[in-house]
Amino acid sequence: MKTVYADNAATTALSPEAFEAMVTCLKDDYGNASSLHHLGQKAAAEVAKARREIAECLGAEAGEIYFTSGGTEADNWAITNAARLGMKKGKTHIISTSFEHHAVLHTLQKLEKEGFEVTYLDVHSDGYVRIDELEKAITDKTCLVTIMYANNEIGTIQPIEEIGKLCKEKGVTFHTDAVQAVGHLPINVKEQNIDMLSFSAHKFHGPKGIGALYCRKGIPLMGFMQGGAQERNKRPGTTNTPAIVATAAALKKCCADMDKNIAYVSSLRDKLIDSIVELIPRTRVNGGRDKRLPGNVSFCFEGIEGESLLLHLDLKGICGSSGSACTSGSLDPSHVLLALGLPHEIAHGSLRLSLCEYNTEDDIDYIIEELPKIVSMLRDMSPVWEKIMKGEN
Numbered sequence: 001m002k003t004v005y006a007d008n009a010a011t012t013a014l015s016p017e018a019f020e021a022m023v024t025c026l027k028d029d030y031g032n033a034s035s036l037h038h039l040g041q042k043a044a045a046e047v048a049k050a051r052r053e054i055a056e057c058l059g060a061e062a063g064e065i066y067f068t069s070g071g072t073e074a075d076n077w078a079i080t081n082a083a084r085l086g087m088k089k090g091k092t093h094i095i096s097t098s099f100e101h102h103a104v105l106h107t108l109q110k111l112e113k114e115g116f117e118v119t120y121l122d123v124h125s126d127g128y129v130r131i132d133e134l135e136k137a138i139t140d141k142t143c144l145v146t147i148m149y150a151n152n153e154i155g156t157i158q159p160i161e162e163i164g165k166l167c168k169e170k171g172v173t174f175h176t177d178a179v180q181a182v183g184h185l186p187i188n189v190k191e192q193n194i195d196m197l198s199f200s201a202h203k204f205h206g207p208k209g210i211g212a213l214y215c216r217k218g219i220p221l222m223g224f225m226q227g228g229a230q231e232r233n234k235r236p237g238t239t240n241t242p243a244i245v246a247t248a249a250a251l252k253k254c255c256a257d258m259d260k261n262i263a264y265v266s267s268l269r270d271k272l273i274d275s276i277v278e279l280i281p282r283t284r285v286n287g288g289r290d291k292r293l294p295g296n297v298s299f300c301f302e303g304i305e306g307e308s309l310l311l312h313l314d315l316k317g318i319c320g321s322s323g324s325a326c327t328s329g330s331l332d333p334s335h336v337l338l339a340l341g342l343p344h345e346i347a348h349g350s351l352r353l354s355l356c357e358y359n360t361e362d363d364i365d366y367i368i369e370e371l372p373k374i375v376s377m378l379r380d381m382s383p384v385w386e387k388i389m390k391g392e393n
Ligand SMILES: *Cc1c(COP(=O)(O)O)cnc(C)c1O
Pocket: 009, 010, 069, 070, 071, 072, 073, 101, 103, 148, 150, 151, 152, 177, 178, 179, 180, 199, 200, 201, 203, 209, 210, 211
């Protein structure tokens, strides 16, 4: 059976470049990067080179990159660190949004239990924060603004540069969960005034279980685990050399091809959205159409259930998602769609298709052929749809 992989926001296939780098390292450069012998030093040199290359892709300095186990750890670390620094100065207010990833939201909820006050900015029905609302929310107690670069479910890209500028003026630390953006959008942490940024390799064709926190020099960064002296004494644990060199290889490739990929993937996205909106009545596109991740397609189809839709798509070899992989398994609709103000019954009928540069025109044509048939079959069996149709008549 044909497989069309359209779940790149959940994870991506490893790139050939990352695979090569990783295998070579696993075979030949197996020394512990903290060991003093030549094999250890070879591994350490590979890691140093990878760190420089990654920093360069982000407009950062090598010494500002700290490897972690992924995006979740980087988010936890950045937010907890900023909160601890704030606490020391009596600043216990944090600003975020209502549609962050759970790695951010659950960290904030934990801090709320510890006495922090968190303002969750409205993202409106189009999925964007408003800069004047952010400005109004900042007080002299605010120690951190944490706003995601681009949303993982609906793909909306936030006004990061303006947020960075405002936070700099107000003297507030700005962290962004850029897991969906790194490797897909041009980023320069200095020009955009980003103080801290989290990313994860498996979202840009690198391996799983590796990511990093960029922390601007000058911001005191405290470790949150006890152990060895790796990552300049901030993040203990034996250096994951194969994953780190593969991350650099994957990111370098994405950055080299960025303009080409953005143009190509956006054209696939637009063709898919335009065709489905035309072919399937009562379809809602979630999130604004411009300032949207090149690969993100997010729909709600009235009168059907996202889960059954996914199962039927999978039977045709199409891999999609009903929101985020992290919330599937729970029956509640996605907090992201609810944050847009969608009613529960509509949020339940959601479908996210996330594309990448490995997708072909054929993939898109296949989805355009199969998806309307499945939606119409499910609607024919749906009592909810029947009611909707009767209401119309
Ligand atoms: C995938 C994702 C994460 C989590 O990253 P992991 O490396 O899987 O822990 C965090 N934030 C966003 C926006 C994501 O898409």
